[in-house]
Amino acid sequence: MAQRKGMEVSIAIAEAASACDVDCIAAYPITPQTHVVEHLAEIVAEGELDAEFIPVESEHAALSACIGCAAAGARTFTATSSQGLALMHEVLFIASALRMPMVMVVANRALSGPINIWNDHSDVMTERDVGWLQVFAENGQEAVDLVILAHKISEDHRVLLPIMVHFDGFIVSHMIEPLSLPDRDEVKKFLPNFVPAMRLDIDNPISMGPVGMPTVYTEAKMVAEAAVRGSYGPIVETFKGFGDMFGRHYRPVETYRSEDAEIMMVTMGSISETAMTWVDAQRERGEKVGLVRFRLWRPLPIEDFKNAVRGAKALTVIDRHFSPGGPGGPVSAEIKQVLYGTADAPQIVEFVAGLGGRDINMEDFDQMYGKTKAVLAGAPVPPFELIQVRGGHHGEI
Amino acid sequence: MSRQSPTPKWRELAIGMAITEPGSSRYNRTGDWRSNRPVWKFEACVRCGMCSIFCPEGCIGMQKDGLPLANMEYCKGCGICEAECWTGCIAMEEEKE
Amino acid sequence: MVELRFHGRGGQGAVTSAELLALTAIDQGKYAQAFPSFGPERRGAPVVAFARIDDKPIRMRVAVREPNYVIVLDPSILKIVNTSDGMPAQGSVQVLNTSRTAAELRKDFGLKGKLVTVNANRIAAEEIGRVITNTTMLGALVRATGLVDVDGMIVQLKERFGRIAEGNIKAFRRAYEECVIEG
Numbered sequence: 001m002a003q004r005k006g007m008e009v010s011i012a013i014a015e016a017a018s019a020c021d022v023d024c025i026a027a028y029p030i031t032p033q034t035h036v037v038e039h040l041a042e043i044v045a046e047g048e049l050d051a052e053f054i055p056v057e058s059e060h061a062a063l064s065a066c067i068g069c070a071a072a073g074a075r076t077f078t079a080t081s082s083q084g085l086a087l088m089h090e091v092l093f094i095a096s097a098l099r100m101p102m103v104m105v106v107a108n109r110a111l112s113g114p115i116n117i118w119n120d121h122s123d124v125m126t127e128r129d130v131g132w133l134q135v136f137a138e139n140g141q142e143a144v145d146l147v148i149l150a151h152k153i154s155e156d157h158r159v160l161l162p163i164m165v166h167f168d169g170f171i172v173s174h175m176i177e178p179l180s181l182p183d184r185d186e187v188k189k190f191l192p193n194f195v196p197a198m199r200l201d202i203d204n205p206i207s208m209g210p211v212g213m214p215t216v217y218t219e220a221k222m223v224a225e226a227a228v229r230g231s232y233g234p235i236v237e238t239f240k241g242f243g244d245m246f247g248r249h250y251r252p253v254e255t256y257r258s259e260d261a262e263i264m265m266v267t268m269g270s271i272s273e274t275a276m277t278w279v280d281a282q283r284e285r286g287e288k289v290g291l292v293r294f295r296l297w298r299p300l301p302i303e304d305f306k307n308a309v310r311g312a313k314a315l316t317v318i319d320r321h322f323s324p325g326g327p328g329g330p331v332s333a334e335i336k337q338v339l340y341g342t343a344d345a346p347q348i349v350e351f352v353a354g355l356g357g358r359d360i361n362m363e364d365f366d367q368m369y370g371k372t373k374a375v376l377a378g379a380p381v382p383p384f385e386l387i388q389v390r391g392g393h394h395g396e397i
Numbered sequence: 398m399s400r401q402s403p404t405p406k407w408r409e410l411a412i413g414m415a416i417t418e419p420g421s422s423r424y425n426r427t428g429d430w431r432s433n434r435p436v437w438k439f440e441a442c443v444r445c446g447m448c449s450i451f452c453p454e455g456c457i458g459m460q461k462d463g464l465p466l467a468n469m470e471y472c473k474g475c476g477i478c479e480a481e482c483w484t485g486c487i488a489m490e491e492e493k494e
Numbered sequence: 495m496v497e498l499r500f501h502g503r504g505g506q507g508a509v510t511s512a513e514l515l516a517l518t519a520i521d522q523g524k525y526a527q528a529f530p531s532f533g534p535e536r537r538g539a540p541v542v543a544f545a546r547i548d549d550k551p552i553r554m555r556v557a558v559r560e561p562n563y564v565i566v567l568d569p570s571i572l573k574i575v576n577t578s579d580g581m582p583a584q585g586s587v588q589v590l591n592t593s594r595t596a597a598e599l600r601k602d603f604g605l606k607g608k609l610v611t612v613n614a615n616r617i618a619a620e621e622i623g624r625v626i627t628n629t630t631m632l633g634a635l636v637r638a639t640g641l642v643d644v645d646g647m648i649v650q651l652k653e654r655f656g657r658i659a660e661g662n663i664k665a666f667r668r669a670y671e672e673c674v675i676e677g
Contacts, residue, residue, distance in 0.1 A: 006520030032532070099413035118532060160412060170532040171555045176513050177527050178520040197412055207416040219407035220414055226407070273553040357532065359556035 002180040002246075009140035010035035010173045012181055013079075013105055016147040018049045019187040020103075022077040023194075024069035026054035026062045031117045032169035033081040033107040040077075059084035063091040063104075070100035070162075071208055073199035075151065078102065081169060082109035082123045089127065095162045096131030096224065098208055101154040101194070102162045103147060104132075108269065109169040110356040118357020119169040121268060121320035124297075125330045131224045133163040133231055134297040138272045141179040143167040145248055148182065152191050153238050159231045160197055166297075168270040170357070182246060190245055229299045252301035253308045254293050257283055261290030263372050264309055264346075266317040268293055268331060271360050278365040289369065294331070302338050309339075314347040316372040318360070319384075322352045328384030347375050350384035358388055423471075427454070431474035433489040439464055441486035448478035448487060495548035496641065497558040501577050502567035505537040507628030510654070511565065512543040514632060518642040518650050519547045527552055540575050547641055565589045565635055567627045569615065572603050581607065589635045589673075591615060591627050596676040610638040612673035614665075621665035622658075629655075629662040633669030644670065 014036050017025070025044070029037045044053040052069070056062045059080050069076040080088065085106055095102065108124055110116040124134065133153065137143035143165065150163045167173060182190075198206060212220045236252065243249035256276050258264055267275045272293045282289045292308045292315075294301065309315060319329020327333055332350040339345040349372040354360040367387060375381050386393040401418075402409070411417055435448075444463035456471040457478060467478075479487040498515070502508030509530045516528035528545045535541065544558040560580045566572065569592045577588060586607035591614035592599060599605050612634040614627040621630075629651060636647060644667075651666060652659045 004520075006517040006526065097413065098415075117534075168555070171529070174532065175527055175529045176516050177552075178525055198415060198417075205419045208413060210414060210416055212414060215404055216410070216414075219405060219410055222407040223410055223414075270555040274555045277553045361556055361559070 002182045002186065004178055004180045006176055006178050007140075007181075008035065009143055009167070009175050009177065009179075010107075011039050012140055012144050012179055013147055013167075014039035014043060015181055016144040017077045017103070017105075018043050019182060019184050020077070020148055020151050020191055021049070021075065021184070021188070022051055022103075022151075023074035024052045024054065024066070024076045025078065026056050026065035026069065026076075027078045027080065028056055028059045028062045028084060030059070030081045030084040032109060032119075032173045033079045033084070033105070035173070036079045036105060036107070040079075059087040060091060063088040063095060066102050066104075067091070067095050067098060067100050070095075070102045070196075071098070071200050073194070073196040073201075075155070075194040076100075076102035077104075077151075079105045079107070081107040082111055082117075085123045085127060086111060089130075092127060092130035092132060092162075094209070096228075097220065099160040099197075099227070100162055101151075101160055101196075103150040103154055103165065104162065105143070105147060105165045105167065107169040107173045108166050116356040117169075119171055119270075120355045120357070121166075122355075124164070124166050125319075125321040127164075128298065128330065131161070131228060132298060133159075133161050133228065133235070135163065135165055136269050136293070136295060136297060137165060137167040137172070138270050138293075139172060139179075140175060140177050141248070142250075143172065144179060144181060145242065145246070145250070148187055148191060149238055149242050149250070151194075152242075153231065153235050155194050156231075156234045156238070157195075157197050158234045159227070161227055161231060166269065172270050186246075190242065232296075232299050232301065235296065235299075250295055251304070252294075252296040253304040254295050255308050256291040258290030258292055258308065258312075260288055260311075262288040262313045263369065263376070264290045264292050264312045264315050265365070265369075266292055266315050266331065266335065268297070268318075268320065271318065271320070271354060274360060274362075275365060278362055281362070282369070287369075300334060300338070305335070305338060306342065309346055312346045314349060314372050314376050316368050317348060317350050318354070318368065319350065319352045320354045322384065322386070328352075332384065347372075347381060349375050349381060352384060352386045353388055355386075355388075360388075364388060426470050428456075428468075428470045428472050431469075431472060432492055433474040433476060434469065434472065434492055435467060435474070435476070435478050435487045436490050437465065438486045438488070441484050443484055445483075447481050447483065451477050451481040453477060495546055495552065496562045496639075497560065498545040498547075498563045498565065499558050499561040499577075500543040500545070500565045500567065501571050501575060502541055502543075502628070503537075503571070504535050504539045504541050506567050507626055508541055508565075508567055509543040511567070511628040511632055511635075512545040514629070514647065514650050514654060515635070515642065516545050516547070518646045521649070522642060522646050524549060525552050527554075531557065540571060561586075563587045563589065563635070563639060563641075565631055567591055567614070567631050569593070572599070578605060587638055589631060589638055591631055596674065608638070608675065608677045610634050610673050610675050612669045614669060617665050617668045617672065621668060622661040630665040630669045633666040633671075634673035636666075637670045637673055638675055 317332035512528040516526035519526040596609040614630040
């Protein structure tokens with residue numbers, strides 16, 4: 001039986017990958033993901049896990065090696081962060097186009113420059129279009145569970161796609177906290193041996209990765225769209241199977257005290273936990289406020305989200321990345337796209353906060369909530385605002 | 398296995414667009430591209446096989462009698478065989494209309 | 495929920511102190527967090543680490559700003575860092591590694607609230623053979639706050655330090671006995 005114990009989340013993630021009995025790991029260490037890779041290297045070196053650990057020379061090589069491993073029919077795991085994910089960029093598209101099942105954990109960290117090793121979502125949000133499945137964990141337990149879930153989802157023959165498990169750098173990755181680590185036998189019951197749908201085999205030769213001429217590229221992209229969107233059903237089914245077995249339930253869109261909420265906060269990642277504590281305090285004061293967030297970022301669970309926010313008068317969307325000179329943050333942009341033209345759509349008040357490791361504290365939530373209430377009271381909807389910035393965002397440009 | 402349509406519907410594409418039929422590149426008759434063709438003067442040929450080894454297309458085979466034979470359906474007329482032949486028995490000649 | 499901040503210098507084990515406290519609390523069925531102040535670490539530079547302990551799940555992903563308890567691992571820190579920063583007016587406790595008395599520290603640094611003093615440098619030098627005060631200071635902290643059981647902490651010390659655990663356990667126990675609680 002799984003035992004509840006205190007441990008560093010990065011170590012727990014490495015142990016979870018080990019419990020999944022992965023065959024191949026190709027990864028390059030980068031802060032704040034380093035402890036995951038270090039611990040996996042140790043587990044393999046100690047003989048606790050019979051796997052091939054490939055110490056590559058870069059993240060570009062790491063993901064390329066992972067594609068080779070998955071193509072050979074190996075259960076494949078990797079981990080990265082920030083600049084490392086950016087260096088993988090061009091290879092990410094290839095892994096998904098080749099339909100390679102693999103799991104990559106990403107300790108979310110800001111992209112340079114200026115050089116910054118701390119947490120925000122600029123690494124993940126610039127990789128939205130690569131055709132991978134993407135899920136967010138908010139704490140250590142979720143990160144462990146989602147690593148196990150991710151292997152099962154990725155290898156499902158109805159899915160066959162690589163998947164990223166996002167968890168916030170440092171504030172989750174380096175946290176010592178209580179969690180329950182499923183043991184190998186339990187995981188084995190949930191996650192049987194990997195059966196590749198196709199693989200490189202000299203007795204049954206195939207060619208992977210041919211050129212896609214203009215006559216076929218559009219069809220290939222339609223396959224990507226159908227595959228990523230079509231993974232929704234198997235994902236929900238796998239979440240349910242996991243919940244039945246382990247008692248921890250996951251949904252594509254998660255809500256917290258959202259019943260009868262007039263204003264809902266929209267958050268991603270671990271700030272959702274701080275937001276819950278803030279919501280509790282507001283509810284105690286009689287404020288009708290709740291919380292909603294995307295567990296599943298790709299495929300975007302559009303209908304679940306619409307249902308979750310139905311009845312809300314306003315959404316306070318907190319992005320942790322934005323496109324300079326653009327309309328706002330990526331999460332709010334996608335929400336607007338989803339809700340545009342919907343009858344009784346809530347007002348959307350957009351904020352960008354928590355960049356490059358800056359904490360989002362209670363008074364920040366207060367400020368964003370206050371501005372959202374002002375909109376409901378008749379104030380014009382402001383353009384997206386970078387709060388927490390000294391000097392102020394609007395009126396200064 | 399039958400040859401896949403060059404304009405398949407998206408549902409007809411193999412997983413990851415993998416090519417599952419070994420040797421299917423033979424369907425591409427790349428000899429159509431040729432503007433020059435190699436011509437052998439077999440009386441000077443010493444049957445060394447260098448032309449066969451160096452042919453980037455792999456279209457020159459060695460026959461039972463030891464003489465080379467090019468499959469002109471795939472020869473692109475690159476001239477590498479001519480350059481590598483040390484006896485000078487291969488000459489590139491222009492394709493006629 | 496109680497929140498703690500550990501002040502030390504890089505290499506003195508402030509992070510380890512926070513970790514051992516949290517691990518002991520979790521083993522005893524509580525919820526806890528321990529985490530460093532993230533960033534490049536330099537040996538000798540002032541560093542902080544944080545911990546939280548509660549009876550229910552902790553949903554906070556920010557640094558501790560208003561600690562109930564502050565632990566100062568190095569006597570020289572008081573001169574360069576305001577260790578009282580953010581502490582509540584009522585019920586705060588500072589656990590200090592010092593050879594001086596609480597009254598002297600109050601006078602020189604304006605410290606308020608309950609003060610717990612212990613000469614951890616001397617204890618660590620005598621019991622461990624090195625002036626690494628993290629485990630020693632835990633003795634004074636546990637005595638002053640009762641946040642975790644002594645036996646639970648000793649289990650953690652054994653697990654963490656293996657063959658060098660004995661000296662650390664002795665130092666921990668001595669600080670538990672010798673610390674002076676005032677105010």
